[in-house]
Structure formats: C-alpha cells, structure tokens
Amino acid sequence: MGEDGLVAAAADAEERAFEAGLRPRTLAEFVGQRKAREQLSIMLAGARGRGRPPDHVLLSGPPGLGKTSLAMIIAQELAVPLRLTSGPAIERAGDLVAILTALAPGEVLFIDEIHRIARPAEELLYSAMEDFRVDVVLGKGPGATAIPLAVAPFTLVGATTRAGLLTGPMRDRFGFTAHLDFYDPDELVAVLARSARLLGVELTPAGATEVAGRSRGTPRIANRLLRRVRDYAEVRADGVVTLDVAQAALRVYDVDSLGLDRLDRAVLTALVKRFGGGPVGLTTLAVSVGEEPETVEDVAEPFLLRAGLLVRTARGRMATPAAFTHLGFDPPDQELGRAQVPPAQAALFSEPGFRADARPET
Numbered sequence: 418m419g420e421d422g423l424v425a426a427a428a429d430a431e432e433r434a435f436e437a438g439l440r441p442r443t444l445a446e447f448v449g450q451r452k453a454r455e456q457l458s459i460m461l462a463g464a465r466g467r468g469r470p471p472d473h474v475l476l477s478g479p480p481g482l483g484k485t486s487l488a489m490i491i492a493q494e495l496a497v498p499l500r501l502t503s504g505p506a507i508e509r510a511g512d513l514v515a516i517l518t519a520l521a522p523g524e525v526l527f528i529d530e531i532h533r534i535a536r537p538a539e540e541l542l543y544s545a546m547e548d549f550r551v552d553v554v555l556g557k558g559p560g561a562t563a564i565p566l567a568v569a570p571f572t573l574v575g576a577t578t579r580a581g582l583l584t585g586p587m588r589d590r591f592g593f594t595a596h597l598d599f600y601d602p603d604e605l606v607a608v609l610a611r612s613a614r615l616l617g618v619e620l621t622p623a624g625a626t627e628v629a630g631r632s633r634g635t636p637r638i639a640n641r642l643l644r645r646v647r648d649y650a651e652v653r654a655d656g657v658v659t660l661d662v663a664q665a666a667l668r669v670y671d672v673d674s675l676g677l678d679r680l681d682r683a684v685l686t687a688l689v690k691r692f693g694g695g696p697v698g699l700t701t702l703a704v705s706v707g708e709e710p711e712t713v714e715d716v717a718e719p720f721l722l723r724a725g726l727l728v729r730t731a732r733g734r735m736a737t738p739a740a741f742t743h744l745g746f747d748p749p750d751q752e753l754g755r756a757q758v759p760p761a762q763a764a765l766f767s768e769p770g771f772r773a774d775a776r777p778e779t
Contacts, residue, residue: 423645423670424678425716426481426635433485439612439640440486442493448611449604449636450483453595457487460593461494470523471495472592473546473573475531477580481637482597484576488527491574497523504533513538514553514566517545522569531575532582539587546573546590599634599723602626608636609643613658618647623660631667631676633720638676645670675724675743680708684717685726685744688736694749696733 428436441447444454444461457474464471474491476484485501492499498521507513507528520526528534534542545551549568575591577583588594600608606625613620620643628646632639643658649666650658671679683706688695691705703710718734721727726740738748 423641424631424633424638424672424676424720426479426633426637428481428637432641436637436640439615440489441611442490444490444494446611447483447486447490448607449600450487450595450597453487453597456593456595457491461491465495470570470572473590474575475580475583475588475591475594476574476576476597477594478578478597479599479635480578481635482599483636484597485527485529487595488525488574488576491572492525492527495523495525495572497521497525499525499527501527501529504528504530507534507538509535510537510541513541513545514551517551517568517571518566520569520571523571524569525572525574527574527576529576530578531587532577532579539584542573543586543590600636601634602629605629605632605634605636605639609639612640612643616643616647618643618650619657621657621659624658624663627660627663628658628667631672631674633676642667642670642672675726676720677743680706680712680717681721682744683708684713684721685736685740688727688734689741689744689746694741695735696730697735698733702734 444458447454460471471491474488476487478484488501489499500516500520502516507516513534516526541551545568549570551566551568552563553566554563573591580588580596606622606629609620609625609628612618613625624646628642629639632642646658646663646666649669650656650662653665654662667673673682677685684702687702687705688697692702699710699714703713706713718727718729721740722729724739726737726743728735728737741748
C-alpha cells in the first residue's frame with residue numbers, strides 16, 4: 418500500500434507485485450475506458466494487418482486507472498515482448514541507449530512517469546522514436562565524433578500522471594494519445610466482481626456496490642479495499658462480503674461513505690468547526706490538523722476538490738455546503754466565499770490596529 422493511506426492512488430513495489438495477478442490480459446477483459454479501448458483496438462488491429470509496429474502511445478491520467486495494464490495488454494495483443502522502465506530510472510542518455518539498442522524488433526518499451534525522464538535522454542529519444550536510430554557522441558570538444566546506432570523498430574508506450582509537464586516535441590512524437598478518466602460506480606462493481614473471482618472471495622452485489630462507492634473512482638483503491646474487506650469477512654464474519662460486512666469493515670479501516678479517510682475528514686472538520694467554513698490559508702489549515710502543508714495540498718486536497726467538498730479561492734481554502742452536510746452540520750446561509758467570521762476570529766478583528774485591507778494568507 419502507498420504511504421499516503423488506504424485510499425491513496427499510488428502503490429509501492431509490494432502492492433504492484435500483488436496487482437500483477439489481477440491485471441487483465443486482453444482488451445476484452447479490461448473494464449472501463451470504453452473510448453480508449455475502442456481506439457486502441459482499431460489501431461492494434463491495423464498494425465497487425467500491416468505487419469508493422471503501431472504508432473507510439475501516450476497514456477495520461479491519475480494513478481491507479483490502468484495505464485500499466487494497458488501497456489501490458491498492447492504487448493499481449495501484438496504478441497511481442499514488453500520491456501518496462503520508468504522516467505526517474507533513466508538519469509543519463511547512456512542509460513537510454515543501453516535500453517534501446519537491446520530491444521528486439523517490434524518490442525514494446527513502456528516508460529512509466531515519462532515526464533520525469535532526464536532532458537539529455539529525452540532529446541536522444543526523439544530520433545529513436547522517429548528514425549529508429551540514436552547518435553552516440555564519443556569524446557569532447559572539436560574532436561568529438563557522433564556514431565549513429567540503428568535501433569530495431571519498436572513501439573514506445575509512455576505513461577504520465579502530469580501530461581502538462583511533457584515538452585511539446587515529446588508529445589508531438591506520439592501517434593496515439595489517450596487520457597484515462599475516473600471510473601463510474603458500475604464499472605468499479607465489474608472490476609470488483611472480476612477481482613473477487615480471481616481472489617476466491619464470495620462477494621455479493623450489494624457488498625460490491627458498497628466497496629465501489631468508497632473507492633474514489635479508482636480500480637487500484639477498489640481492489641485494495643476489497644482485500645481489506647475480505648480479511649474482515651474471514652476473521653469476524655462467515656467469509657462472505659455482504660453489505661453489512663463491507664460497511665463494518667470499512668468503519669474499522671476508517672473509510673467513510675464517500676471514500677474519505679482520517680486526513681480528509683480532519684481537513685474538512687477543521688474548516689467547518691474551527692474556521693466556520695473558511696476562507697483559511699493552507700499553512701494555517703495544515704497546522705490545525707498537525708500535517709505539513711505539502712501533505713494537505715498533495716494528498717487530501719485533490720479528492721476533496723474533485724468531490725466538491727472544498728474550493729480554493731484567492732482568500733484561502735473554503736468548505737462547500739456539501740462538506741457541512743457530509744459532516745452532519747447545517748450549511749451556512751451566507752453565499753460561498755462570504756461566510757460569517759467565527760466568534761474567535763471576530764474578537765481578533767475588533768482589536769485596535771487591525772487593518773481590514775491586510776493581505777490574507779494564501
């Protein structure tokens with residue numbers, strides 16, 4: 418499990434190894450991402466018909482949605498080997514040359530987090546993607562010599578969680594680009610049903626729906642919660658994951674009905690109870706929940722924003738009426754962004770020397 422918690426979309430090496438047994442092997446087995454699957458199916462069928470490697474593929478989207486699985490499926494559908502690496506692992510151009518020159522004809526090269534590849538290696542990758550060759554420079558200064566090395570025709574599959582960090586020349590060299598979206602609850606139910614069969618878990622439709630509703634639209638989180646619910650069912654129930662068992666298990670693991678964990682609820686509770694819904698600066702909010710500002714901004718805020726429970730304004734973070742309702746409080750009558758100042762803060766504002774035009778914390 419990733420270090421950020423049970424509902425974190427990131428995964429460590431141990432969890433990725435476990436996921437390998439649950440990954441779909443073909444496009445027909447892959448659940449969700451209907452448009453991307455259809456487009457990939459047409460492109461791969463055309464490449465097989467021509468007997469040539471397909472265009473390079475760029476897959477973007479948040480973690481846990483199936484980018485690595487699709488890369489493996491592409492290699493499986495083409496019946497060619499797959500070589501996996503990651504952007505941070507390619508620190509020098511020489512690292513990339515060693516990988517490229519070892520590729521077999523038609524092989525699929527998968528680079529995860531490709532936006533983090535070193536710039537010298539990225540520039541070397543341009544010619545490899547377009548002309549299937551790389552130029553190795555020997556020596557320095559006027560005596561330097563460039564030796565061209567042929568690269569076997571291959572297909573590059575790049576995955577990124579931050580497509581905006583890719584340079585323009587890199588994006589332009591991909592012939593096919595797909596953005597993976599978060600899953601609908603019905604799609605996650607299908608993912609859970611398949612995973613339950615592979616894990617040997619007896620999962621009722623109501624139990625699957627409950628787990629899917631708390632999975633933040635992410636298959637990786639859904640499978641992680643399923644494993645924890647399975648443990649609870651085997652230890653404290655009869656081994657069957659029903660609605661009641663799923664709800665009881667997820668209460669134990671502190672995942673509520675919207676998929677919020679301890680940190681998410683702490684942030685919302687601080688906003689609602691201590692600051693009257695906001696606005697409040699990030700640093701102040703982080704101190705109030707005992708976390709670093711980077712943790713609140715990178716771990717908690719993305720899902721709270723997507724769920725419509727929190728908004729960022731020029732004056733700071735604010736809780737939405739939905740956040741008040743979810744925590745069991747009545748939403749404020751004031752318009753969003755004009756909430757009443759809490760009494761504790763009102764006393765400060767009334768002190769002599771307070772400037773109403775002072776710049777707020779951001």
